[in-house]
Amino acid sequence: MVDILLDSTFLLPTFGVEVEDIGADDLKTLKDSSKKVGLYCSHVSFVEILGKLARNSTQANFEAIDLAIRSLLESGTYGWVNPSAKAIALAFELRTKGHRDNIDNILYSTALDAGMRFLSMDEELKDFLTRKGYNTKIMIGVKQLKSEAR
Numbered sequence: 283m284v285d286i287l288l289d290s291t292f293l294l295p296t297f298g299v300e301v302e303d304i305g306a307d308d309l310k311t312l313k314d315s316s317k318k319v320g321l322y323c324s325h326v327s328f329v330e331i332l333g334k335l336a337r338n339s340t341q342a343n344f345e346a347i348d349l350a351i352r353s354l355l356e357s358g359t360y361g362w363v364n365p366s367a368k369a370i371a372l373a374f375e376l377r378t379k380g381h382r383d384n385i386d387n388i389l390y391s392t393a394l395d396a397g398m399r400f401l402s403m404d405e406e407l408k409d410f411l412t413r414k415g416y417n418t419k420i421m422i423g424v425k426q427l428k429s430e431a432r
Contacts, residue, residue, distance in 0.1 A: 284430050285320040286422070287363065287393040288312075289402035290327035290385060297335060297350045298343075303403050308424045315431035322361045323354065324392055330385045369395040381410045393420055401427055 294301050295309055315321065328351075335347065354360060365373070365388050372395065373387035381387055386407050393400035400421050402408075411418045422430065 283318075283320050285322055285361075285396070285398040286315075286401050286427065286430070287322045287324065287389060287396070287398045288327075288360070289389060289400065289404065290330040291403060292401060293323060293327055293331055293354060294334065296354055297331065297347060299334065299338065304424075311424050311428050311431075315427050316359055318431040319427070320361055321359065322363045322398065324363055324365065324389055326365065326385060326388050326392075363392060363396055363398075365392040366395050376410075376414075376416075379414055381407065383407065390421075399430065 291301055292304065292312060295304060312321070355362075369388065369391040372391035373384065376387040376391065377384060383404075386402070386404055389402075390400055390407065390411070392398075394417060398420070401423070402421055403423060408418050408421050411421075
């Protein structure tokens with residue numbers, strides 16, 4: 283079975299946050315794939331998620347947020363993976379080479395170190411990694427996820 287680490291972006295719809303590039307078909311693909319691939323998240327994603335929720339919400343619905351958090355953590359849909367020391371060191375290396383998004387650096391490094399694929403739509407990250415000679419073969423989009431889950 284292929285293991286796939288999800289970028290934080292794919293968790294935002296659980297909180298009722300619409301993501302421009304993620305449609306209903308993409309969410310269905312993600313749900314359908316969960317039966318055929320291992321879907322993983324990292325607790326690191328909560329740093330990004332909570333920041334976006336706070337910025338985009340003038341009146342937070344704390345009950346809905348609590349339900350979404352519990353759904354992610356307790357539903358059994360996702361496995362949870364934490365970055366290793368090696369992954370954190372690589373994330374720092376990426377930061378020092380110019381990629382400023384520490385969360386994406388940690389998620390990418392965690393997936394690479396754990397031998398996972400990284401589901402992300404972040405073309406800026408992919409371009410940076412390509413320019414700097416890092417492995418981008420682990421990065422996949424939703425269409426590739428669909429073929430991974432066959």
